[in-house]
Amino acid sequence: MSVLAGRRVAGVEPRQAAADAVLVVVFALLMIPAAQAKIEAEPVPYTLQLLFVVLTGLALGPWRGAAAMALYAVMGFGGLPVFARGGGLAYVLTPTAGYIYGFVVGAFVTGMTARILSQRVGVSDTGSRGAIGRFLRVDLIAALAGVPFIYLFGVNHLALYYVLATDEANPWGRAWSAGAGIFVWYDILKAAIAAALVSSAGMRKEGTRGNR
Numbered sequence: 001m002s003v004l005a006g007r008r009v010a011g012v013e014p015r016q017a018a019a020d021a022v023l024v025v026v027f028a029l030l031m032i033p034a035a036q037a038k039i040e041a042e043p044v045p046y047t048l049q050l051l052f053v054v055l056t057g058l059a060l061g062p063w064r065g066a067a068a069m070a071l072y073a074v075m076g077f078g079g080l081p082v083f084a085r086g087g088g089l090a091y092v093l094t095p096t097a098g099y100i101y102g103f104v105v106g107a108f109v110t111g112m113t114a115r116i117l118s119q120r121v122g123v124s125d126t127g128s129r130g131a132i133g134r135f136l137r138v139d140l141i142a143a144l145a146g147v148p149f150i151y152l153f154g155v156n157h158l159a160l161y162y163v164l165a166t167d168e169a170n171p172w173g174r175a176w177s178a179g180a181g182i183f184v185w186y187d188i189l190k191a192a193i194a195a196a197l198v199s200s201a202g203m204r205k206e207g208t209r210g211n212r
Contacts, residue, residue, distance in 0.1 A: 020064055027056045027068040028075065031103075035084040043095040043158060044179050047084050050150060051190035053103045054143040057110030058198040065107035073100050095179075098157020102150035110146030114138055131199045139195035147187055151180045 030052050039046040057065035076087040083091060083100065091097055117138040155172075158179040162171035 023060055024064055024068045024071060027052070027060060027065070028071040030056075031069070031072045032082045035082060038084050042178075043161075044099070044154070044183070045084050045096075046183070046186070048190065049084070049099070049103065050106075050147065050187050051194050053106050053150065054110045054146050054191050055194040055197065057107035057146055058114055058139055058142060058194060060107075060111065061115060062108045062111035065111040066104050069104040069107045073104060076100065093161075095158050095161045096154070098160075099150060099154035101157070102153030105153065106146035106150040109149050110142050113145040114142035117142060135195055135199035139199045140192060143191035143195040144188065147191055155179045 031049060034048040034052040037048045053069060056068050059065070060068060072082065076083045077089055077091060077100075079088050081087045083096075085091075085094065085096065091100075121137045155175045159172040159175035162168040162175060168174050
């Protein structure tokens, strides 16, 4: 059996595989300006990263979305200065490294939630009513579903940093307050914007919106 036939048996056409790879790379690269568009704060800066994480999950689906975030993580931990505060393997020791891990999971959860809801909720992809219906019943819910998973990894890593590097009496309480609590409404807004962009752009149509 040829390689081409093998890929077709596996359900992946070579042309589609190439298109998937391009999308993964493009969305991984979009995270770089999202990280650099920041307002410095301690211990966690304000950035646009969460917006692009959930946008990636919504646009590419769970597997390609997670792959794009994993590629972004590999670029940063591999030494490229693509994170909000640089890059390199030593970045794993910084207070905000946990959010990078959370981006992978958050994109996957967002994409998987959108897929499940799309299968269960009968809304049209066309017209303004279809876009509004999909925004409210699929994309907004899916975008918000990914946010807690980003917090899960980010806050716990930050708390561990406080345990190991400081004498903080209440590391998890402080980590929640400084690493999630002050960002909740800001992140809800970013998730809503991402959902609105995807719904209005009709990214579910073939070629962009992912089912994988």
